[in-house]
Amino acid sequence: MENKSTHETTLVSENSLPVQSKSNPLKTEPWTPEESAELYGINNWGNGYYRVNPNGNVQITPTGANGPSVDLFELTQDLLDRGIRVPIMIRFTDIIKARVELLYNCFNKAITEFGYKAEYNGVYPVKVNQQRHLVQDIVHFGKDTRLGLECGSKPELLIVLALMNNPNGVIICNGFKDIEYIETAILSQKLGKKTIIVVDRKEELKMIIQVAKKFNTRPKIGFRAKLNTQGAGKWVDSSGARSKFGLTAMEIVEGLELLKTENMMDCLELLHYHIGSQVPSIQSIKSSLKEGARFYTEIYQMGATGLKYIDVGGGLGVDYDGTGHSDSSINYSEQEYANDVVSILQGLCDEKNIPHPNIVTESGRALVAHHSVLIFNVLGVNHLHRSAPPRLVTKKDPGIMQDLQYIYEKVNRDNINECFNDLTQSKQETLQLFTYGVLNLEQRAWCETMYFSIATKMLQIAKTAPDVEDIEATLRQELCDTYYCNFSVFQSVPDSWAVGQLFPVMPIHRLQEEPHHEATLADLTCDSDGKMEKFIDSKTGQYKQTLQIHEVKENESYYLGVFLTGAYQEILGDLHNLFGDTDAVHISMGPAGYTIDHYVPGDTVTEVLSYVQYDRNNLIDNVRQASEEFIQKGSISKQEAKLLIKHYEEGLSGYTYLEDLE
Numbered sequence: 001m002e003n004k005s006t007h008e009t010t011l012v013s014e015n016s017l018p019v020q021s022k023s024n025p026l027k028t029e030p031w032t033p034e035e036s037a038e039l040y041g042i043n044n045w046g047n048g049y050y051r052v053n054p055n056g057n058v059q060i061t062p063t064g065a066n067g068p069s070v071d072l073f074e075l076t077q078d079l080l081d082r083g084i085r086v087p088i089m090i091r092f093t094d095i096i097k098a099r100v101e102l103l104y105n106c107f108n109k110a111i112t113e114f115g116y117k118a119e120y121n122g123v124y125p126v127k128v129n130q131q132r133h134l135v136q137d138i139v140h141f142g143k144d145t146r147l148g149l150e151c152g153s154k155p156e157l158l159i160v161l162a163l164m165n166n167p168n169g170v171i172i173c174n175g176f177k178d179i180e181y182i183e184t185a186i187l188s189q190k191l192g193k194k195t196i197i198v199v200d201r202k203e204e205l206k207m208i209i210q211v212a213k214k215f216n217t218r219p220k221i222g223f224r225a226k227l228n229t230q231g232a233g234k235w236v237d238s239s240g241a242r243s244k245f246g247l248t249a250m251e252i253v254e255g256l257e258l259l260k261t262e263n264m265m266d267c268l269e270l271l272h273y274h275i276g277s278q279v280p281s282i283q284s285i286k287s288s289l290k291e292g293a294r295f296y297t298e299i300y301q302m303g304a305t306g307l308k309y310i311d312v313g314g315g316l317g318v319d320y321d322g323t324g325h326s327d328s329s330i331n332y333s334e335q336e337y338a339n340d341v342v343s344i345l346q347g348l349c350d351e352k353n354i355p356h357p358n359i360v361t362e363s364g365r366a367l368v369a370h371h372s373v374l375i376f377n378v379l380g381v382n383h384l385h386r387s388a389p390p391r392l393v394t395k396k397d398p399g400i401m402q403d404l405q406y407i408y409e410k411v412n413r414d415n416i417n418e419c420f421n422d423l424t425q426s427k428q429e430t431l432q433l434f435t436y437g438v439l440n441l442e443q444r445a446w447c448e449t450m451y452f453s454i455a456t457k458m459l460q461i462a463k464t465a466p467d468v469e470d471i472e473a474t475l476r477q478e479l480c481d482t483y484y485c486n487f488s489v490f491q492s493v494p495d496s497w498a499v500g501q502l503f504p505v506m507p508i509h510r511l512q513e514e515p516h517h518e519a520t521l522a523d524l525t526c527d528s529d530g531k532m533e534k535f536i537d538s539k540t541g542q543y544k545q546t547l548q549i550h551e552v553k554e555n556e557s558y559y560l561g562v563f564l565t566g567a568y569q570e571i572l573g574d575l576h577n578l579f580g581d582t583d584a585v586h587i588s589m590g591p592a593g594y595t596i597d598h599y600v601p602g603d604t605v606t607e608v609l610s611y612v613q614y615d616r617n618n619l620i621d622n623v624r625q626a627s628e629e630f631i632q633k634g635s636i637s638k639q640e641a642k643l644l645i646k647h648y649e650e651g652l653s654g655y656t657y658l659e660d661l662e
């Protein structure tokens, strides 16, 4: 289903006052939206697209700083009113446009400034997010800037051939290739496509030559070089001698000889390398460029004078945490990246007196990561926090209870270290005594409650005492709550689970209130890995294991957003516990506010079950037969059986996530 509708955006006036925080009446200064912005680091990772508005909601400015903006909380409400369900993936089309333009402008600026004598030809690698609307948008926004596409498999080649209608954009074919892949790619050249087939493994060159002869064409060929320089960060294995793809120096030399023998030297148009995704440091990018550019000049000088592109691959990173110095961050800007690519290539080519090559980048993450946000609601909270101590001990109670009561009463700033050690020991002792049969269940319950009361009191003291940061951190973690959330980590942010990647997470509303709780987020799956417990600590620039978050109010939904999820997450997402694709909407901005361009409904239970070979009618039939049998036996009434079947059928048509929580 696709629907089109418009809605007035409420523009926030600059002088509207933040609503005063009522959550902590003792605090003299009310908590401000600015403090929330600081706490969650949104101005560091938001890239100008995301910020906190004076109403205490997240505000999105998809076209960049001075463009029209939309209140994410109001937008979410509006989508819910239309029957679109949480979890929702919201995509901002204008952010895609802004990113496509940004990258092009950075390269163009560098090319003009340095007097570089060739063009920039960006390509978008579709594997980063193959969603049709998105790829169509990218092709559309890249029309005037020669943006091409890259594919890494046969199915992706088929997408690219159908969607690439920009005559000036190149198509780069990477990945494992068989004859069918190569024939399709070579035949597409006869449709006027600028398809370049990259030799990723040495066997492919022979196949390309064979197919080219069969169709009597001059194919456009690229070589992928195996660089010695490695990236850094989480995806280093994409380069180096043991990487999966690419030709070694010897294989390149042999490949050139083969091309010469076949009289096809002029067909070699491109040299490619790729050192991995999300390269955190500009130093790695520069080293790889120097090595890659040397390959280029050497190959050119060996007679491949048809060379006219250097394809520096992907790797341009995204600043997920805003720190500038971690694996989930980058220590350079897009402009610095472009400047370095252009100036290093220029330097090395001038030195060898070789014409400047056109520059191809395969940046995927940097183009699409920013454009989507996942919104979900909190379903329930497990509070361990207990400030009130249990009943007072009496003389008859076991010694361990007396000890705990004593710690509770005496802990203060001066003895906090000692008390903390005593508390840790008492905790272990409690468990031992229970196991040995000395404590009964009620006594164990008392000890546990007292433990949390002491921990709570101790944390308050630790916050103001000097030199006890480690105690404070341990207690925070001991006392952290679990917020159960309506989403699946495996479906929507798989890299958070698989490679420990950080994604910014924060509430999208109530940001004018101080968040008093520390929590980890648990998802709907029954997998103990289905949780998020890595968050930005904007104070230290490091990570912390708990998120500072608000108390959930009764009868009021609480919404969180996971940001910058536009690259890789959707297609890597899996069906763990059969949670399927979420609902998704595409939003674009216009002078009258925002427009919902597309609504892409998430999977129904029936769809998800069909992936594992269950048939809807079969399932219903089974349940119907069982109810017939027990209606006969008299253990279920006809009305009850009817209701059961009704729920069953509705369940099959429904969303895989929890519904109707409003």
Ligand SMILES: *Cc1c(COP(=O)(O)O)cnc(C)c1O
Binding pocket: 125, 127, 128, 152, 174, 274, 276, 277, 278, 313, 314, 315, 316, 362, 363, 364, 365, 366
């Ligand atoms: C995955 C991949 C890319 C995309 O990398 P990003 O870091 O997302 O820009 C580019 N080229 C190749 C060969 C890839 O495998």
